[in-house]
Amino acid sequence: MRIRVESIGLYLGIALVLLWTLTPIYWIANVSLRAGLEVYEAFSPKITFENYVKLFQEGFERYLVNTVYLAFLSTAISLALAVPASYAISRLALNEYFRRGFLAWTLFARTIPPIVLILPIYVMFASMKLLDNLNAVAMAYQIYTLPFALWTLIGFFRAVPKEVEEAALVDGAGPLTILVRVMLPIVAPGLVATAIFCLLMTWNEFLYAVILLQSLKNYTVPLVIASYISEWGVKWGEMAAAGIISSLPMLLFTGYVQKYLVLGFMKK
């Protein structure tokens, strides 16, 4: 009898946690599918897509394109630099102090509040006429994606057993051949996970975007949603619809990404 009481308590606890977790998500979806102030008919089947339609009539696709471009460019730059570097750090003969110093610095870079670094970058971009330029923002975004990519990739490369490489070494292959032919296929799943995280990071980024981008034509999706949030007499429906659209890629990747979610923070 005692066991049954305990397990009822257990499931009740989990139900409460789920309710707390899921209500805001349900609510934003609900608001996005209602016209005007019908939000309290939360369970009626009378839904409408007019908020979504209105969004695209106002040119929402432009912001989607900007965001996709920025996310892919930043991720590509980070991976192109981080793949060779993290391979070298984890596998090639290096001074041990240098190796540790590099790791510590990478990790330290991730703990610096981004706002602290932006003023000199802003001044430099301003003097080089690089403000309001998506390509320049992709460079600034490297402060998020590069240390992250280095850190996670070093972990993936280290996890590959030494023997795999040794066989290739016996065959006389150089480091670059080993990286491309032997290591990359093995760490491919980790590489994909790293890429997805970099994409999501930049897809969602707000602080640098709001500082470095100025004209509406260069806005990213987070900036547009922000403009709905802070607007007087908030456009609830459109804000909710934009929020849902911008979250779709993430929700798509949840399953794949979830088991990697904590790895970016953990020990090596």
Next chain:
Amino acid sequence: MRQKIAVFLILPSLLLLAFLTVYPILGVFYYSLHAYNLVSGEFKFTGLNEYLSLLKDDVFSVSVWNTVLFSLMATFAQTLLGLGVAVLVNQRVRGKNYIVPLLVLPNMFSVVVVSSMWKLMMDYDTGLLNYILRFLGLPPQAWLTSFELALPSIVLIDTWQWTPVCFLIFYAGLQSIPRDLYEAATLDGASPFRTFRSITLPLLKPYIALVLLLRSIDTFRLFDKVYLLTGGGPAHATETISLYIFKSGLVFWEVGKASAASFVMLVIILSLSALYVREVILK
């Protein structure tokens, strides 16, 4: 030869990382020693003057206090809640494979979307929270616009978004504890509380340290939620250091002052960073 290849492979990352960290840190320190205004073009060496004027600025001290307060409240709430949920889910529960991904969902949404969700929920007239309060016969609250509630409301939102990550780390920690330890404890007739205190807690210690460090470092930079939801108001109740730097440097263009504030923030966060780097790399 191999050494040369290694340097060649690392160099591009090294240079970019230096450009993005060393250069701005030196730059911020350099600017902080000047009265530097981007609009008037004034640029004059003033020594530690900007730091002294920070000391006299009430808004700055309020924003430091708010940041510390927020960081403490949010870190403890998230660590405690994350630990609780992890212990709960780690029991014999059916449907775990569906529950865990659902619990992680809040962290899959961006700050901007999370902010709009809670803006919807916390609206005085149309929000769900006040609807529930009215339904229960309680007075509705001005969640984001009252002096007392604004900062705790932001804590609540941040806790919703970040408890999942704490939960996942603790959950990974719990699963690394061998089952037979618990079986032995049960055989010895230990109570669940005793088992938790003598087995779970000591073995989770490194994970708890990690979560506390991670969350305090991350909550310390609080910007987006206050920028989007309160703008630092009402009456500076949610002003944070990040927001202060943003406003003084990029709204009022006093880059010297903002740089001094940035440098102060960097020095504060450095101690936490050092602990974190040591915890993760050296141990």
